[in-house]
Each structure stands twice: as structure tokens, then as C-alpha cells.
Amino acid sequence: MKTLRILVILPFYGGSLPIGRYVTSALKEDGHLVEVFEAPDFYSAYDSLKNLKVTTDRLDYLQNSFLNVISQSILAKVETFEPDLVLSMAQAPLNHQALKRLRRDGVTTAMWFVEDHRLFTYWKTFAPFYDIFAVIQKDVFFDELYAVGQPNVLYLPLAAQPDFHKSIELTSVEQRKFGSNISFMGAGYPNRRIAFRELVNHNFKIWGTEWEGDHVLEPLVQLKGARISSEDCVKIFNATKINLNLHSSIQADELVTFGDFINPRTFELAACGAFQLVDKRSLLPEAFEEDELATFSNMNELIEKIEYYTTNPKECEEIAKKGRERVLKDHTYLKRMRTLIEFTTERIDGWPRQQVHSKIFSKDYPPELEQDIRKLLKKLNLPEDISFEDLVWAVRQQQGTMSDLDTAILFLDEWQKLYKERN
Amino acid sequence: MKNYLVIQLARFGDLMQTKRLLATLCARKDAVVHLCIDNSLQSLAYKIYPQVVIHPVAAHGTGLNRSEAMRAMLQDNRKAFARLKSIDFETIYNLNFSGLNFRMAGLFDPEKTKGYSWQNGQEIVGLWPSMAMRWSKFRRIAINLVDFWAGYCPDMIAPESVNPAAQGKGGGIGVVLAGRESRRSLPANILAKITATLGNSGKVDRIVLLGGKSEQAAGQSVIKGLPRNLQEKTKNLAGKTDWTHLVETINSLDMLLTPDTGSMHLAAHLGTPVKAFFLSSAWCFETGPYGLGHTVYQAVSDCLPCLENRPCNNDLKCLECFTDPSFQRFLVTGKPEHAPAGIIGFKSDFDQLGQIYTSFAGINTDMEQRMKFREFIRQHLFKDGGKISDLEKLFAERVYREKDWMTFPQPIATFG
Numbered sequence: 001m002k003t004l005r006i007l008v009i010l011p012f013y014g015g016s017l018p019i020g021r022y023v024t025s026a027l028k029e030d031g032h033l034v035e036v037f038e039a040p041d042f043y044s045a046y047d048s049l050k051n052l053k054v055t056t057d058r059l060d061y062l063q064n065s066f067l068n069v070i071s072q073s074i075l076a077k078v079e080t081f082e083p084d085l086v087l088s089m090a091q092a093p094l095n096h097q098a099l100k101r102l103r104r105d106g107v108t109t110a111m112w113f114v115e116d117h118r119l120f121t122y123w124k125t126f127a128p129f130y131d132i133f134a135v136i137q138k139d140v141f142f143d144e145l146y147a148v149g150q151p152n153v154l155y156l157p158l159a160a161q162p163d164f165h166k167s168i169e170l171t172s173v174e175q176r177k178f179g180s181n182i183s184f185m186g187a188g189y190p191n192r193r194i195a196f197r198e199l200v201n202h203n204f205k206i207w208g209t210e211w212e213g214d215h216v217l218e219p220l221v222q223l224k225g226a227r228i229s230s231e232d233c234v235k236i237f238n239a240t241k242i243n244l245n246l247h248s249s250i251q252a253d254e255l256v257t258f259g260d261f262i263n264p265r266t267f268e269l270a271a272c273g274a275f276q277l278v279d280k281r282s283l284l285p286e287a288f289e290e291d292e293l294a295t296f297s298n299m300n301e302l303i304e305k306i307e308y309y310t311t312n313p314k315e316c317e318e319i320a321k322k323g324r325e326r327v328l329k330d331h332t333y334l335k336r337m338r339t340l341i342e343f344t345t346e347r348i349d350g351w352p353r354q355q356v357h358s359k360i361f362s363k364d365y366p367p368e369l370e371q372d373i374r375k376l377l378k379k380l381n382l383p384e385d386i387s388f389e390d391l392v393w394a395v396r397q398q399q400g401t402m403s404d405l406d407t408a409i410l411f412l413d414e415w416q417k418l419y420k421e422r423n
Numbered sequence: 424m425k426n427y428l429v430i431q432l433a434r435f436g437d438l439m440q441t442k443r444l445l446a447t448l449c450a451r452k453d454a455v456v457h458l459c460i461d462n463s464l465q466s467l468a469y470k471i472y473p474q475v476v477i478h479p480v481a482a483h484g485t486g487l488n489r490s491e492a493m494r495a496m497l498q499d500n501r502k503a504f505a506r507l508k509s510i511d512f513e514t515i516y517n518l519n520f521s522g523l524n525f526r527m528a529g530l531f532d533p534e535k536t537k538g539y540s541w542q543n544g545q546e547i548v549g550l551w552p553s554m555a556m557r558w559s560k561f562r563r564i565a566i567n568l569v570d571f572w573a574g575y576c577p578d579m580i581a582p583e584s585v586n587p588a589a590q591g592k593g594g595g596i597g598v599v600l601a602g603r604e605s606r607r608s609l610p611a612n613i614l615a616k617i618t619a620t621l622g623n624s625g626k627v628d629r630i631v632l633l634g635g636k637s638e639q640a641a642g643q644s645v646i647k648g649l650p651r652n653l654q655e656k657t658k659n660l661a662g663k664t665d666w667t668h669l670v671e672t673i674n675s676l677d678m679l680l681t682p683d684t685g686s687m688h689l690a691a692h693l694g695t696p697v698k699a700f701f702l703s704s705a706w707c708f709e710t711g712p713y714g715l716g717h718t719v720y721q722a723v724s725d726c727l728p729c730l731e732n733r734p735c736n737n738d739l740k741c742l743e744c745f746t747d748p749s750f751q752r753f754l755v756t757g758k759p760e761h762a763p764a765g766i767i768g769f770k771s772d773f774d775q776l777g778q779i780y781t782s783f784a785g786i787n788t789d790m791e792q793r794m795k796f797r798e799f800i801r802q803h804l805f806k807d808g809g810k811i812s813d814l815e816k817l818f819a820e821r822v823y824r825e826k827d828w829m830t831f832p833q834p835i836a837t838f839g
Contacts, residue, residue, distance in 0.1 A: 362490065369497055396544040402529035404505035405497075410529065411480075411504075412496035414522035419484030419492075 003383060003390055004032045004341065004352055007083040009074060011091035012043040016114045018230050019264065019333075020089035022161035023112070026333035029163075031383040033390050035081050035397065037074050039093050046070075071098035078107055081393065084352040085344065088130070090115045099129035108348055110134060110340065114158060116261060117141045119250065124148055132344050136261040138283065152347045156340060157287060158264040159331045160271030164230070167273040167324075168238050178232070179239035180205040182306060185228065186265065189248035193217065195255040196244075198299055202306065207236055237274040241316070242309055244302075245269060245278040256280070256298055262287055267331045270323035275316040277305055287331065292322045357387035372405055388413070426510050428457040428531075430517045432482040432524055435685030438464050439471070439692055440710070443573035443585045443777070444516060449474055450580050459507065459527070462499075467666040471692060478503050482523050504530055516575050520552065537575050550827055551575060554803075557822050562728050563789050564796045565708040570777030574804055582713075582777040587694030589716030594675030595629030596622060597695075598645065599686045600638040600661055606735065607705040608682040611641045613745050615648025617680060620751040621698070622653045629656055631672055633686055636662030683710050691717060698754075702741040704731045707769060708793065713778050717771040720745070720754075723785065724765055741765070759784035776801045 006027055010020040017040065027034045049062050070093045078086060086102060088094055088111045102109050110132035117123055117137055127133050128149035134156035135141055145153045170178070181203040184196065188211035196206065197216050206220045207228050214221075228236070237243055245265050249257045256279045266284075269276040270293065278284070279302075280295045294309065294316075296302040309316050344351055361370055373391075377384060380394045392413040395406045402410070427448045431441045438460060448456045455476065460468050462479035469477055480503045481487070481495035508530045515531045517524050517538040528541040540547045548556070555571060558564070566574075573579040598618050601608035609617070622630055630653060632642040642659035649657060664672060670689065673679060679690040679697050683705035690697045691712040699719045701707045706728035707719040722741035729735065744750060747763035762768060767785030771778065776797050782790070795814035799822070802808040802815075811819070 362493075364490070366494070366498060399543045401508075401531060402541075404501045404508055404530070407504045407526060407530050408497045408501035410526040411500055411523060412493060414526050415482070415484070415492055415496055416489070417522065419487075 002352065003386055004085060005035075005081060005083040005390070005393070006032050007035045007037065007074075007078060007081055007086045009037045009086065009088040009092035009094055010039045011089055012039045012046065012093060014091055015264075016090040016112075019112075019114055019158065022159075022164065022333045023087070023089070023337060025161055025163070026337050028381060030334055030337065031381075031386075033382075033393055035077065035083065035393075037077060037092075039070065042070055042093075067093055067095060068097070071095045074098060075101060078102065078105075082355075084108065085110060085341075087112065087340075090120070096125075096129060099126075103129070103131070106353075108132070108344065108351055110344060112156060112340070114264075116259075117144070131348055132340070134340055134343075138260065152343075154340065154343045156336055157262055157283065157331070158267055159333045159336045160264075160267040160327050161333050162271055162328055165234060165237075165268040165271035168234060170235060170239055174235055175239050177239075178235045180241070181310060182242045182244060183207060183236055183240040184244040184246070185233055185236050186246075187248065188212075188214065188217075188225075189250065190252035191249040191255045191257065192246055194252045195246055195299060195302075196220075198303065199244075199306070205236075205240075207233075233268070234272055237269050237272040240274065241313070242306060243269050243274050243276040245276045247279055247281060256296070258282060258297075266293070267327055270320070270327040270331075273320050273324040275309065275320040276323075277302060277309070288323065288326055291319065292326045294319055355389070357389060360386070360388045360391060373409075376405060424453050424455055425451065425513045426455045426457060427451075428459065428478075428507065428510070428512045428515045430459045430515065430524055430527055431519065432459070432461055432480075432521060432527075433519050434461075434483075435464060435467070436683075436688050436710070437519075437568075438468060439685060439688030440569045440713070441518065441572055442472075442692060442713070443569045443579060443582070444518075444575060445472055445475055446585060447573055447576045447579045448516075451578070457507070457510065457512070459503070464666075467670070470666060470670055471689075478507055480504075480527075516572075518572055520548070520556075553824075553827075554822050557824070558796070558818075560821070561796075562706060562709065564793045565706060566776065566797065566800060567708065567713065567778040568710050569713045573777070574800075577804060577806075582773045583715070586691050586714035589691070589694050589696040589714055591677035591696060592675050593677060594672075595627050595631065595656070595677055597673060597676045597679040597681075597686075597690075598630065598632050599679065599681035599684050600632055600634035600641045600645065601682065601684075606703045606731065606739070607701075609700055609702075609742075609745055611644035612648050613742075614680070615645045616751060617700075617745075617754060618645065618657075619649050619653060620754050621678070621680065622656075623650070624755045625677075627653070627656065627677075630658070631676075632657065632659045632661055633664065633669065633672065634661035638662070683707075687712050700745060702745070703727070703735070703739070704729050707780055711769070711778065711780055712771060715771055715773070719769040719771070719780055720750075721767045721769060721780075721785075722765055723767055723788075753784065757783060776804070 008020055008024050011017055024034050024036055046066050049059060074094055075098055086107055086109045090113050109130045111130045112134040113123055114136055127145055132152045133145055133150045134154040136157055138155050142153050183205040185207040187208050193214050200216060204220050205222050206217060207222050209225055209227050211217060211221045211225045247259055247263055258280055260282045262281055262283055266278050277294050277296055280297050294305060296305055360373060382394055392409060395409050429441060429445060431438055445456055448454055457476045457478055458468060458472060459478040459480060461482040463483055463485060465477060465479040480500045487495060515536045517528050517536055520539060524539045525541050525546040528536050528539055533540040533542040538549050538552055551574060598614060618630060632645055638661040642661040646654055646657050646659060673690050673695055674693045676695050679695055681687040681697060682700050687697050687699055691714045697712040697717040699712055701719055702722035707721050711719050722744050724741050726737050727741055744763045744765035749761055749763045753761040762784035767787055768783045769780035770783055772781045773779060792814060795812060796818055799815045799818040
């Protein structure tokens with residue numbers, strides 16, 4: 001596959017942030033050259049504006065100005081890196097003006113909108129400015145996006161990152177800390193608060209934020225409702241006998257909402273080889289067969305199945321094994337990125353643009369040097385047929401001081417730019 | 424023992440103009456000074472800076488095709504880079520605003536690198552060169568490049584101790600035919616007239632014409648333009664001198680006639696008197712000869728100094744003062760009343776900051792501003808900023824930027 005240059009724009013924070021990082025890993029794993037705009041690094045400065053105690057119009061002006069600087073930073077990065085694709089995660093801080101500029105300059109842009117479009121309605125203003133709009137819902141959302149002027153809509157469900165979401169050996173201390181018969185990892189949405197009250201008599205641990213003020217569930221909430229790192233999530237998944245996975249809802253009338261999209265936890269739990277009980281979703285059957293996931297449709301069924309699977313651990317293992325195999329086969333971020341790239345190739349004429357690519361090695365290349373450069377390619381996880389131009393960028397991406405070989409490569413690149421007209 | 428590295432990847436003239444910085448570093452206690460240069464200047468560097476450890480690299484494009492460049496950069500340069508990386512440098516002075524310099528800086532800790540550094544793939548321009556880029560907008564004022572590069576070191580040695588005071592060595596006149604930028608050089612017919620005037624005004628036994636291979640024809644034209652008595656004494660050495668020969672030749676002369684060239688700086692280094700002709704983009708306050716005993720004829724007009732890479736829309740009017748017949752007389756007498764319009768005659772001199780030029784003919788209109796600017800820079804470099812005049816206030820506004828002081832890495836410890 002052709003090595004592409006992809007600039008991933010992370011959001012300041014939120015659920016799409018870890019997904020952006022998995023996307024980055026997957027693209028690199030597939031041999032692409034990836035640059036990341038680290039928006040989280042800028043967020044504390046942005047947030048500090050709120051402490052100014054100034055008039056609201058001034059604050060508004062300052063916040064917009066700050067976000068404009070952020071967008072300009074991204075444009076500058078595009079100018080230097082010359083990506084084939086700018087891939088924004090939901091809430092990426094790229095404003096309208098910057099998106100217009102990218103379109104004018106012929107830079108292909110895509111957003112992976114990993115949100116529920118009914119709740120996060122800002123897609124209405126941004127979707128037309130992207131060349132590709134990937135979403136985790138179908139049907140009516142597709143129609144709405146077409147109506148708003150976005151013709152290139154791709155259904156791209158969430159996934160797992162197998163080198164991160166995996167089965168791990170836990171120490172006895174970790175098993176004690178993170179383990180339980182039943183657990184739930186996620187935020188305290190209204191439907192979950194009501195639903196989980198029925199489980200208080202079980203050996204049940206609740207992990208995650210936004211559970212404050214619920215006296216019934218409070219004793220079950222771990223670490224005083226602190227945010228749980230992605231690494232610890234994997235430990236919890238691995239340590240738990242039955243992982244509950246109830247999709248969130250902002251209303252509490254119906255605890256199981258039969259919504260459409262599949263949350264990332266579904267794929268992550270399965271990738272870990274952990275057993276989960278997940279509520280039925282309309283898009284679930286096309287992602288998993290019935291014997292690959294255990295599901296429930298209402299609270300009674302959930303309670304029944306908890307009791308059933310508690311006493312049938314072998315069956316749990318079997319389902320979890322199949323679920324894991326399915327994720328590794330079909331639901332990895334690597335797969336998702338390949339789908340996105342294929343879709344972009346189909347939809348955008350002449351994409352990716354042909355760029356000048358020089359071969360690294362020529363016939364009379366000194367063997368020792370070739371060996372050292374091949375070692376460098378391996379270290380940087382680059383394909384053997386990568387162009388010299390892409391190697392230069394990959395070397396430049398490294399942190400800290402450079403080695404003699406790194407410097408020599410960058411020096412040669414600069415020399416060629418300076419004297420190219422003479423050769 | 425403390426190791427210091429200077430990276431100077433530019434040309435002959437720049438290598439010569441790095442002297443005050445190198446001499447300052449050499450004067451430090453227990454210092455071992457290293458200099459990284461283009462390999463074409465290697466033998467010259469050994470000769471002029473014998474106390475410095477030379478690290479040659481292939482930086483210039485002279486005559487290399489892609490395959491040769493690949494070997495030069497990835498094999499030879501790599502070895503040089505490995506050597507440099509193995510040395511624990513106290514400070515690295517990276518002097519040139521060039522992609523090559525930025526990439527080399529990647530070898531070193533950006534905290535230890537002055538000038539142009541590299542931080543996790545980002546090119547960073549230091550405060551001092553940033554200031555210079557800002558004041559380049561008022562180039563007529565300027566400071567000498569030798570002093571600018573020495574300005575990286577607050578303990579810079581006195582300007583008087585950089586080069587010996589110039590005095591004739593008895594070996595006749597040297598004539599540098601052209602610099603790298605042809606517009607900054609005098610045409611052969613004018614050069615011949617000047618050479619004839621100075622050659623006949625004193626007792627000259629020898630005239631040598633200096634330059635590269637490409638100036639051989641210009642040398643022949645100069646010889647043709649000389650009176651017969653001088654033709655016999657003239658040798659066209661263009662393209663025939665290696666570095667050793669060039670150093671020996673210039674070191675033997677009574678006087679070097681030259682535009683703004685590397686040879687001019689070499690003459691200043693050796694203490695050979697220079698008569699320099701500055702026009703077009705050449706401005707003596709930036710790159711004039713360093714030391715005492717030199718003379719500069721600086722063309723002045725509203726459009727000077729211009730930019731080399733922009734075409735001249737004024738029919739090279741800065742050349743007129745050198746073609747004016749009275750210039751020949753002025754060359755001999757040095758009297759202000761003989762100076763043609765559009766020229767200033769300067770003698771080299773020093774102030775506390777470094778090289779200055781004192782006018783002996785023509786109107787030195789920018790002098791007051793220049794002095795104030797030098798005072799502003801002096802206060803900045805020597806942390807002696809207790810006073811301010813209106814002009815300095817203007818410079819402060821133009822040369823300092825908010826980010827300089829808002830993000831200054833090591834605030835001066837007023838309270839200890």
C-alpha cells in the first residue's frame with residue numbers, strides 16, 4: 001500500500017481524544033507517515049481565559065482569538081508537512097476559516113465524527129466544510145448530511161486497538177484492586193443510574209466519573225469517581241468476570257434504549273477477551289454474530305443473564321473468545337483507517353496526489369550505509385520502500401537530539417533543496 | 424577543559440569575519456575551541472586559526488551530483504557529525520540562518536545552542552539573531568558582522584586585539600577583481616583606472632591581480648587598461664592561487680584594492696592595508712574591513728544598500744561616483760573637496776562595541792543615528808541599560824519584541 005502523509009487533529013479533550021490516539025497508532029502501524037496536532041497541550045491556556053473576570057463580550061473575543069491561533073497553527077503544520085489527508089477527530093479545533101483555506105489549497109480533509117448526532121448537533125455547521133465525513137450512525141443521519149451539503153458520508157463504526165486492548169496477566173494486587181464479579185466502567189448517565197440500582201446487592205464495582213450525588217450507588221463507585229486512565233480500563237476489563245456495557249442515555253424513562261451506534265467499549269472489551277453483557281443496538285447484528293456477544297434487552301433479562309453467566313463461566317469464556325476473534329478480524333482501528341482511505345480514494349478525484357518521491361537506495365549504494373538505514377527504517381517502523389522525502393519527515397518527527405545518521409539524512413535533504421537546480 | 428563549537432557554514436568572507444568570536448572563546452580559561460566549516464575552506468581554516476580544532480563538512484554545492492552528494496553527506500559528513508556528537512560542548516554557536524545549520528543543530532541540546540537551534544524537529548531562531556533580523560530593516564545603521572557574531576559572548580575580547588593594525592609590507596599592490604556578487608564589484612575598466620592612479624602615484628614594483636578562474640578574463644582586461652609601465656609589473660594570478668599562495672601573496676602587499684570580498688577580510692586579518700570600494704548591496708557598516716589602518720570608499724545614494732537578489736532600477740547609479748574623473752584625484756589626495764558626489768571616504772576605527780568608520784570626506788548623514796544605535800546595542804550586550812535617549816527609545820521599540828522579555832528564559836536575577 002502507498003505510504004500516505006496524514007495529519008491527525010486531536011480534540012482538546014473528551015471521548016474522541018483516546019480514539020484519535022488509537023487512530024494514530026493504527027495509521028503508523030500500516031506504514032503511513034502521521035503527524036499529530038496535540039490540541040490537549042493548548043487547552044489549559046484556553047481554559048485559563050475563563051479566570052479573567054472580564055465582560056462576557058471580551059471573554060468571547062479572547063476565546064475566539066485563541067481558537068483562531070490554534071487553527072492557524074494547524075494550517076502552518078499543513079504547510080510544512082504537506083499531508084495527503086487532514087483527519088480531524090470530533091471536536092477538533094479547526095475553525096470554518098481554516099477549513100475553507102484548506103479546501104482552497106486543495107488539501108483533502110476528513111472528520112471522523114464519533115459522536116451521537118442527535119446529542120452533538122454541531123455537525124450541522126461543520127459537516128459541509130469537510131471533504132469526507134465518517135460517522136458511527138446510519139440511515140437518517142446520512143440523509144441529514146446529504147441535505148446539509150455533505151455528499152461523502154461513510155459509516156465507520158468504532159473499533160479496538162489490539163496492541164492496547166488485549167488480554168493481560170494481572171498481579172494479585174491488581175486483581176484485588178480492579179477485580180469483581182460485575183463491573184461497569186463509564187460515566188453516570190441517567191439511564192445507568194436507575195438501572196444499576198437493581199444490582200447493588202451483587203459484588204459490583206462502578207468505575208468512572210459523574211456518579212456524584214447518588215447515595216444508593218455511591219458505595220459502589222471506585223476511587224471516589226476519579227477519571228480512569230485507558231490503561232486502567234484494560235485492567236478492569238481483564239479483572240472482571242462480567243463487564244456490564246449499557247449504552248448511555250440522557251433520559252431515564254427507558255433504561256435500554258435500543259439505539260443505533262455501538263460504543264467503543266463494546267469493541268474494547270471484546271478485544272481484551274473479556275466477557276461483557278451489552279444492551280441490544282440496531283447496528284450490533286452487522287458487527288457481531290449472536291454467539292460472539294451476550295446481549296440483553298431489558299433489566300429483567302440483564303439480571304437473569306448475570307445469574308446465568310455467573311454460574312456458567314465456560315460459556316462466558318467461549319463467547320469472549322469468539323468476540324475477540326471477530327474484533328481482531330473486522331473491528332480494529334487499522335481496518336477502519338483502511339476503509340476510510342479506500343473511501344477517500346473512491347470519492348475524491350485524483351486522491352492521493354502524486355508527489356515527487358525519490359528512492360532511498362540506488363544500485364551502487366554503500367552496503368554498510370544501506371544496512372544502517374535499513375536499521376533506522378525498522379526503528380522508525382517505516383516500510384522498506386518508503387521514499388527519501390518521507391524518511392526525512394519521519395526522522396524529523398523524533399524527539400530530543402538526533403544521531404549522526406539522522407542529521408546526515410536531514411542535511412542531505414536540505415542540501416538537495418539548496419542546490420537542486422544545479423543537479 | 425571546556426569545549427566550545429562554532430558552526431560557520433558560509434563562505435570565505437564569513438569564515439574570516441568569525442574571528443572575534445573565535446578569539447574570544449580561545450581567550451577563555453581552559454577552552455578548546457572547535458570550528459565546523461565547509462570542507463572547501465579546510466586548508467585556509469587550518470592556516471588562519473591554528474589554535475582551533477577544525478571540523479570540515481560538505482555543505483556547499485560546488486560540483487557535486489546527487490550521487491556524490493549522497494556519499495559526501497551520508498558517509499563523510501556522518502563521520503564528522505559522529506565526532507562532533509561525541510564531544511561534550513559547553514556551548515554551540517550556530518551562526519548561519521540556513522536549513523543546513525538548523526539540521527546540524529539537531530545533534531545538540533537546544534539549551535546549549537546559541538543562534539539557530541533545533542528543538543524536536545522545530546527550527547528555533549535565538550534572540551540575538553532575531554534582533555539582527557529586525558534591525559536589518561534599517562541597514563544603513565547596522566553593526567559590523569564581526570562584532571555581531573562576537574556579540575554572542577558578553578566577554579568578547581577588545582576589538583583592537585582582533586586584527587593587527589594594518590601596515591604596508593613592501594610587496595606592491597594587490598587588486599581583487601570581483602566578489603561573488605558582480606554588482607558589488609567595479610568593472611574592469613574602472614579598476615584599471617584606479618590601479619593606474621595608485622600605481623603611478625607611488626613607487627610600485629609589483630601589481631598582482633587576484634580572483635578565481637572565472638575572473639581571468641577580467642584580469643586580462645584590467646591589464647589592457649593599464650599604462651604600459653604598469654602592465655609590465657602586473658601579474659594576473661586569477662585562478663592560479665591556492666589558499667596558501669593567496670595568504671602569502673596578500674601578506675606581502677603594501678595595499679589591497681578590493682570590493683567587499685573574502686580577500687579583503689583576509690587582508691584585514693593579516694594586517695595588510697585595504698582600500699575597499701563599497702557599492703550596491705555592500706555596506707561597510709555591515710561588512711567593512713576589520714581593524715585599524717583601512718580605507719573604505721562607500722557609495723551613498725537613497726537606494727543603498729540595496730538587496731542583491733533584486734534587480735537595480737536605477738541604472739547602477741551608485742557606480743557613478745567611481746567613474747567620476749574627480750575620483751582618481753580624490754584617491755590620491757584624500758581631500759574632502761576632491762571627493763565626487765555620492766561617496767563617503769572612511770577610515771577604520773573602533774569604539775567600545777567594535778568596528779566603526781570615521782568619515783574624512785563626504786557627508787556622513789546617518790552618523791548620529793548610528794552612534795545612538797550602537798549605544799543601544801552596547802547597553803543590551805553589556806547589561807548596562809540605565810539611560811535612554813529618544814532615538815534609543817525608537818530602536819528599543821523596533822528591535823525588542825514583547826515575546827523577548829515575556830518569555831525570557833533566565834530573567835536577570837534582580838533580587839538574587
